[in-house]
Amino acid sequence: VILLELALWFAMLSLIAFGGxxxxxxxMQRVVVDVNGWATxxxxxxxxxxxxxxxxxxxxxxxxxxxxxxxxAGALVALFAVCGPTAVLAWWISGLWERFKDAPWxxxxxxxxxxxxxxxxxxxxxxxxxxxxxxxxxxLIAGAAAAAFLATRVNPLWILxxxxxxxxxxx
Amino acid sequence: xxxxxxxxxxxELARKPVALALVAVCFAAVGVGRxxxxxxLPVMFAVSLFAARRNWL
Numbered sequence: 259v260i261l262l263e264l265a266l267w268f269a270m271l272s273l274i275a276f277g278g279x280x281x282x283x284x285x286m287q288r289v290v291v292d293v294n295g296w297a298t299x300x301x302x303x304x305x306x307x308x309x310x311x312x313x314x315x316x317x318x319x320x321x322x323x324x325x326x327x328x329x330x331a332g333a334l335v336a337l338f339a340v341c342g343p344t345a346v347l348a349w350w351i352s353g354l355w356e357r358f359k360d361a362p363w364x365x366x367x368x369x370x371x372x373x374x375x376x377x378x379x380x381x382x383x384x385x386x387x388x389x390x391x392x393x394x395x396x397x398l399i400a401g402a403a404a405a406a407f408l409a410t411r412v413n414p415l416w417i418l419x420x421x422x423x424x425x426x427x428x429x
Numbered sequence: 430x431x432x433x434x435x436x437x438x439x440x441e442l443a444r445k446p447v448a449l450a451l452v453a454v455c456f457a458a459v460g461v462g463r464x465x466x467x468x469x470l471p472v473m474f475a476v477s478l479f480a481a482r483r484n485w486l
Contacts, residue, residue, distance in 0.1 A: 274470050280431055284459045285466040292463075310430075369486040370477035373448040374470070376439040377455025383431035384460035400432055407433030414430055 260328050261335045267294070268320055268339035275344065277375035279316040283382035286319075296327045299389040306386060311418055317341065395428045447485040451477050 267289050275282045283306070290296045297305065305326065309319030317340055324336025358364050387400035403421045407414060442448035451473065458469045480486050 270467075274466055276470070280434065282466065283431070284463070288463060288465065366478060366481040369481040370474060372438075373442055373451035373486065374455050374473055374477055376435050376442065377452040377473075378459060378466070379431050379438065380435035380452065380456045381460030383435060384456065385463075386431065403430060404432035404436065407430055408436055417430065 261331060263294070264324055264327060264332055264336050265339040268324075268336050269343050272340045272344045273347070275340075276371055277378055279319070280382050281375055281378035284378070284385040286323075287385055290323055296323065301326070303386060303389045307418075307422065311415070396425075399424050399428065442486075445486055447480050451480070451486075 271282055271286060271289065274285070279286075287299075287302055291299050291302050302323075305322045306319050309316065309322055312318055317337070320340045321333040321337040324332035324334070326332070328335070355364065383400060383404070387396045389396070399421050402424075403417050406412060406417050406420075439449075439452060442452065455469065455473055458464045458473075459466055477486070
């Protein structure tokens with residue numbers, strides 16, 4: 259039953275993932291922590307950090323959550339549930355998208371999605387920076403990391419490591 | 430890093446007040462209000478599409 263639940267939740271999540279995994283992080287946190295209680299807010303952040311730090315796509319967090327909930331089978335089911343339906347959908351829509359490349363509605367959809375993706379990614383940053391409610395220390399680390407990311411050309415992994423080190427001392 | 434990414438992407442929208450308003454509403458609803466994206470996304474997409482069709486974006 260738990261594998262079926264994992265598959266359903268993550269398949270549904272993948273279908274609203276405009277802007278990729280970063281955009282659905284608030285919903286994932288809501289589903290995993292608030293709705294199903296599969297992880298505590300702190301555990302969710304840790305799984306997210308491991309998923310980000312590991313080489314590979316952002317979607318790795320899904321398999322880590324699946325692993326925590328139901329072991330190897332959970333990891334595989336969660337990963338397939340996120341990637342499978344969207345792969346089919348993307349394959350189908352890419353044909354339509356190319357066929358209607360000059361249609362006015364296509365350009366309108368492109369323009370309409372952009373502000374939503376920005377708002378959702380911003381919301382993800384806020385949710386991840388407030389794992390257990392508002393905390394000026396996590397906001398300070400997040401703000402400093404964002405400023406470093408915007409103002410320098412340092413590899414984001416170094417920023418991630420510096421944020422982790424700051425978190426170790428401050429939290 | 431997500432906040433930095435959002436700011437980078439959002440700089441393209443900085444001169445479009447309606448786009449900034451949509452960003453703010455989306456952020457407030459999903460990030461602060463913790464309203465389900467299954468509700469927020471369809472509503473916001475409809476509003477955003479309306480704005481795009483009017484050339485406000």
